[in-house]
Amino acid sequence: MRIPQKTAASHQREELADIIRKDVRDCYQCMKCSSGCPFAEEMDYMPHQMMWLTNLGLYEKILNSKSLWICASCLACSSRCPRDIEPAKVMEGFRAMILRERGRTNVSPVIPKGVPRQAVIANMRKFRR
Amino acid sequence: MLGYYPGCTVRAQKEDGFEQESLAILAALGIKAQELEEWECCGAVYPMAQDEYVGLLASVRALNQTEKEEKDGLLTLCSACYHVLKRVNVRMKNDEEAQKRVGNYLEMDYKGQTEVYHLMEVLRDMVGMNSLKEAVTEPLKNEKIASYYGCLFLRPQKEINLVDGENPQLMEDIVRALGAEPVTYPYSTDCCGSYHTCQEEGVSRQMSLKLVESARRAGATQMITACPLCKYNLEKCQESMEKEEKLPIHYMTVPIVKAMGGMKTLERKGEAHAYSAENSSQSSA
Numbered sequence: 001m002r003i004p005q006k007t008a009a010s011h012q013r014e015e016l017a018d019i020i021r022k023d024v025r026d027c028y029q030c031m032k033c034s035s036g037c038p039f040a041e042e043m044d045y046m047p048h049q050m051m052w053l054t055n056l057g058l059y060e061k062i063l064n065s066k067s068l069w070i071c072a073s074c075l076a077c078s079s080r081c082p083r084d085i086e087p088a089k090v091m092e093g094f095r096a097m098i099l100r101e102r103g104r105t106n107v108s109p110v111i112p113k114g115v116p117r118q119a120v121i122a123n124m125r126k127f128r129r
Numbered sequence: 130m131l132g133y134y135p136g137c138t139v140r141a142q143k144e145d146g147f148e149q150e151s152l153a154i155l156a157a158l159g160i161k162a163q164e165l166e167e168w169e170c171c172g173a174v175y176p177m178a179q180d181e182y183v184g185l186l187a188s189v190r191a192l193n194q195t196e197k198e199e200k201d202g203l204l205t206l207c208s209a210c211y212h213v214l215k216r217v218n219v220r221m222k223n224d225e226e227a228q229k230r231v232g233n234y235l236e237m238d239y240k241g242q243t244e245v246y247h248l249m250e251v252l253r254d255m256v257g258m259n260s261l262k263e264a265v266t267e268p269l270k271n272e273k274i275a276s277y278y279g280c281l282f283l284r285p286q287k288e289i290n291l292v293d294g295e296n297p298q299l300m301e302d303i304v305r306a307l308g309a310e311p312v313t314y315p316y317s318t319d320c321c322g323s324y325h326t327c328q329e330e331g332v333s334r335q336m337s338l339k340l341v342e343s344a345r346r347a348g349a350t351q352m353i354t355a356c357p358l359c360k361y362n363l364e365k366c367q368e369s370m371e372k373e374e375k376l377p378i379h380y381m382t383v384p385i386v387k388a389m390g391g392m393k394t395l396e397r398k399g400e401a402h403a404y405s406a407e408n409s410s411q412s413s414a
């Protein structure tokens with residue numbers, strides 16, 4: 001039996017569009033993004049799957065995914081996408097939606113001794129608002 | 130005269146010598162750079178959210194300051210500063226909305242006029258590989274150097290526009306000019322795991338280890354980078370190895386300084402340049 005799933009409300013779609021200013025519907029699922037993503041192994045949904053979920057409106061799955069926080073914004077996907085979707089930016093869009101609503105994530109960063117400041121600051125920007 | 134933007138990481142890790150060595154190399158090659166009178170942290174990540182402008186402010190201040198001080202461009206050493214400053218500049222050049230909002234807030238009219246340079250770019254475009262080669266007094270004949278770029282210098286290519294994003298050769302050219310042999314290995318453009326070291330350390334360790342192992346298999350005797358975080362990750366992943374098993378990770382300035390005769394020689398040459406510049410400006414005045 002299929003259980004119908006809740007899809008994104010129009011205000012959520014608008015919010016995402018405002019942040020990323022991209023039309024994810026241009027994605028033709030070639031998977032170039034995922035095949036180049038050095039973190040794909042660690043992800044629950046790979047970048048092309050995240051784009052597919054976006055188009056299906058299954059934002060809940062995305063907002064609860066591990067992938068959003070695994071992505072390190074290395075931009076390998078964005079630089080190789082033949083449709084100029086910029087998956088890294090789409091993921092950043094969803095992270096921004098979470099941070100704007102809740103102020104923080106439930107991922108808690110650890111700061112090892114001696115880590116360069118740029119990593120500490122980048123972390124604060126990624127996980128807190 | 131270039132403006133110089135140290136950035137918080139390079140400044141905080143002064144004892145690494147990256148800053149001192151870079152400025153000494155440039156001075157010895159006749160390139161002058163002076164620290165901006167005022168600067169603040171660039172924010173370390175480029176704000177990708179298009180509807181947010183706060184993240185642009187610190188960088189725009191530095192870029193505008195460069196113009197105010199009538200410098201010929203803004204030099205920076207850290208990969209993250211370079212990435213952020215350069216992309217913010219591109220945005221300010223092309224995005225009218227950003228010009229308006231940031232301009233109103235900071236009460237300045239900035240439209241991306243300042244050029245942003247990295248050390249390796251200055252070596253290529255202002256010094257030139259031939260002059261660098263001529264300045265080498267002790268060629269590094271026995272070194273096989275693997276150049277590691279990391280993400281921040283490469284992507285997105287159309288904004289950063291420093292080297293070919295898929296097959297960069299600039300650091301290799303520098304290595305060649307120093308008389309060393311550049312090592313070709315498959316991961317010079319891959320991510321080192323970046324700030325996962327503060328989140329899931331295992332993930333970044335695994336990724337860095339892959340890079341180091343691949344460089345070692347290709348015969349490297351050392352790896353060079355211009356990114357403080359890449360350097361940290363590439364060293365950290367080898368933490369548990371025996372000393373002789375470790376592949377040394379250096380800032381790209383280390384072999385340059387060595388090939389040019391050491392810091393003392395560089396400082397002497399830098400002073401000589403400053404002296405002759407002063408004299409020529411006096412005689413023309």
Ligand code: SF4
Pocket residue numbers: 026027028029030031032033034047048051080081082083084085086087
């Ligand atoms: S590379 Fe671009 S077009 Fe291809 S699957 Fe990824 S997002 Fe879609």
Ligand code: SF4
Pocket residue numbers: 033036037038039040047070071072073074075076077078087088
């Ligand atoms: S930016 Fe994120 S999703 Fe894209 S390749 Fe890098 S880690 Fe993977």
